[in-house]
Amino acid sequence: MRTLILAQLLLCSSGLLMSQASAQDLKRADVIHWWTSASEAKSIKVIADAFKAAGGEWVDAAVAGTDAAKAAAATRIQAGDPPAAVVYNSVKDIDDLVANGQITNLDDVAASGKWKANMPAAILSAITRDGHIYGAPINLGVNNYLWSSPIALAKIGVTEPPKTWDEFFAAGDKLKQAGIIPFAQSGMWYWYLMTFGNVLATQSADAYTKFHMMDPTVFDMPQFRKAVEIFARLRDYSDPGVSGREWNASNSMIIRGEAAFQLMGDWAKGEILAAGKVPGKDVLCTVGLDNSPVSISGDVFAFPANTNADTVAAQKLLAEVVTTPAVQLAYSETKGSLPVRTDVEGAKFDTCAQIALDQEAAHSSVPGYPVLLSPDAAGSIADVLGNFWVDTSASGDDLIGQLQDAFSSLR
Structure with a gap:
């Protein structure tokens, strides 16, 4: 009908x-x-x-x-x-x-x-x-849904998605012990940039905007440093198959319960529906963590x-x-x-769209990176983030220095 x-x-x-x-x-x-x-x-x-x-x-x-x-x-x-x-x-x-x-x-x-x-x-x-x-x-x-697998979470006795990064990493530790991938990162350059932006939004809408406007004062903000620490830590909760992996492959990992969490946009709902599943039920949806604003493009x-x-x-x-x-x-x-x-x-x-609308009403919204960054700038910054992701020996300080160099070369 x-x-x-x-x-x-x-x-x-x-x-x-x-x-x-x-x-x-x-x-x-x-x-x-x-x-x-x-x-x-x-x-x-x-x-x-x-x-x-x-x-x-x-x-x-x-x-x-x-x-x-x-x-x-x-x-x-x-x-x-x-x-x-x-x-x-x-x-x-x-x-x-x-x-x-x-x-x-x-x-x-x-x-x-x-x-x-x-x-x-x-x-x-x-x-x-x-x-x-x-x-x-x-x-x-909406760019910054946290998609969660109830199949994966049930194996560690959890029924609700995490609301904070502390809850996320606590669940991640249990998931690793259970042999489940906590975080399904997608490995094309734009997904590294989107993930980092989504993490940054959870810390500060102001820092998020300054970063995407390439304002170098962002590097002095404690919220920015915290976001870098979270992004660096996420590497330890992902899997070796990230490089080159597209979003729909990561999405399938969530649907099947092979991984527990993914930060991805609302287009994930289409793949969930195509798999015969119900967004918000068979795959749980929340927006960001720590009362994040909604990222829209x-x-x-x-x-x-x-x-x-x-x-x-x-x-x-x-x-x-x-x-x-x-x-x-x-x-x-x-x-x-x-x-x-x-x-x-x-x-x-x-259900997922209504969650995003309610979140936007309560905590405002920020524009997605395609609205703020030129394609060349986005590509250059994403390359730094992607290289950092695969170089697990690099520290958060290394990433900040590399991003500062990228900003300088782009200005």
């Missing part, structure tokens, strides 16, 4: 758009993205199906891996053969495109879709350059500049489709994220 209702919503929404395109005059859009896991593929299909129903021809150009997908898009743009649309998870990714005149603004779509009235000001600010809008927001994501569609009128029409149609309330609802319920529009009716937030 739920599936039928969502389908009806999509059809009603697309019916309003069909006047713009007929079955004989499809608007073709080749779309580069990296959503290739089971749940991600299911989620992008929601958008693709809605685009097709509205008169578009979706040409899927999925590339496994965030970096590889962005590189593929950059190569095509520089070669003069731009795709119609590219998914970006960092609004900083569009800076060079805007500066070089290589991206289409969406002022008309934003106006007709009433984005200003129905999207958070922070989201619109993130995609606005010089008064013009250059991206279509797809979702609103999201994905956007960017549309490279194109001289082909049919492609431009397809771009406008896709931007319109993805930001309609019906598609926002269907996508969010499939992906596990929150709708980026505030006027979505019928949204039924699951």
